[in-house]
Amino acid sequence: MKEKLIVALPKGRIMDEAIEMLRQAGFTLPQNDELSRKLIIEDEFSQMTFILAKPSDVPIYVEYGAADLGVVGKDVLLEENRDVYELLDLQIGACRLSIAGIAGTDKSSTRIVPRIATKFSRVASDFFRRQGKQVEIIKLNGSIEIAPLIGLADCIVDIVSTGRTLKENGLVELEQIMPITSRLIANRMSYRMKHVDITNIVDKLENVIKN
């Protein structure tokens, strides 16, 4: 019997786009309302299993080989720094990682060593180190926009897509760190042991991206 391929998909922002893309590539996935209740989806036709995971857990599932493939944003991939193959830029979930702060202020604040609040502590500290700037990174797990508003931090480093959330909170984008898209990643062992199957999927998705 052929072994099923297991694909980890990120819940939230990217999921709908990722699922739409997989449908276009020929995989049969149930309707979205059904998806929202499930954690594991079987596609008998293409012999694949999809698991729905928290985005930052996707690289972990894939690194350990619990999933063969995964779809995850470049932001999470850089932050998690896991030992996986990055096979394909799916060009979905496009956004950017940026520095933002309160409108009308400069990011070099009154503090000698500015405080930066972020979910992406590794990426942010790498970025500032490369710039030769000393900063104090404060790792937060959500609602990062609050930090500058209540004086916890001078700036934030976060994902910006439309900029609406920032605007609603009186923040402005000060500097773009890098553009972000979602990637197809693969486990090292799976990439060797199931090379033909994985290459097939990569080819199908590449075709969807081209059109």
Added chain:
Amino acid sequence: MVKPLIFEKPVGVKDYLPNEVRWKKEVEHRISSCMERWGYQEIITPALEYYDTIGGSSNILQNRLYKLINRDGKTLVLRPDMTTPIARVVASLLKAEPLPLRLCYNASIYRMQEQESGKDAEFFQSGIELIGSDKPYADAEVVALAAESLLEAGLSDFKIAIGETAFLESFLEEKASAYTDKLKQLLIKQDYVGWKEFVQTLPIGDDNKECLLALPKLQGNREVISRAKTMVSNERAVNALSYLEEVLNILEQYDISKYIHIDFTTLRGHNYYTGMIFEVYAAPVGFPICGGGRYNDLISEFGRNAPAVGFGIWLERLIEALQTEQLTADTYLFVFDEQDLEQLKSVIQCASSWRNSGNKVEVIGVTKEKVLACIEQRKLSGRYIAVWDYGIWSKQTPQISDESQVLQNCDKPEGGSK
């Protein structure tokens, strides 16, 4: 005094309980007896080495070395691999030994971990080094022995990903000579997306770009070597490919071609590799279970010209990939009444004669009223062939230990008797 830590251990190290040890030793035994059958002799080197000996051999490992300072202020490291220490020995203590030399090892290796990621900080490796030949038969022997060791250990399905360092280097040199380091870094990080993006920004000809972009897809069976040949013109790259073809021709004699997967993006953490390079993968382990390759210049850094090729198997990862075989009961348990001096004397004699027949015998003394309870409790353990009280063991004649009482495939001295 500080209260001692009981449950806590440093990240990445673990305890091995008796059952695990028994199984690990069995797997190690299967691998090393395979290596010995091919003429490899075991060597032991110290866990501590000078930083100056080891430090240079690896780029990747720099920040993962366990470092200590000795009395003179010199930096020592816990060995992060076995290849460099063996190179040191081959160039010093063994420098008069004629080549080729075939050495094998079973050793603990130490690498500091950045995060908990299924990678141990202390791990066991069994491996070999074939020193003193720069001919394809040596590369083929090493790959074939890796496969045979794994099969012998009980692994049935795996893939050997083979690359060629010399080809990759001269290929990159030919196509984008100013950017080889960055390109190699991307391959080590297995970042094909970054590779594509970076190649597209390079100020090089379109032909060269196309070749670079095609590299990650240059994978599969040996026909990809002919395709690779059409992509390069420099002599070093062409020679490297011809050499690899010869290695694969010889490997066909060993009948392991079905396990082989050519992948020119294969690169390993150590920077001492100079030619053929390989990694072995098996489900469900997400990391390579074995890795190796040719390193022709490492030993000459220690002052002896000796091309070499070798591999190491990560024992814990291999064990994870194996089906755990049922370990058979192998011990007799005699229970005696600890208050009865006659029984004490007798149990010592009786156990001794059983042991001399090659059996494992454990004795337990309890108070008379607890004998039955003890027997019932101990019978539940899978370790014992039999659990007997005085009435039974005092009348038994020793069984000659036979194959069925030890692990399957385990070599035993004939009959086990003295």
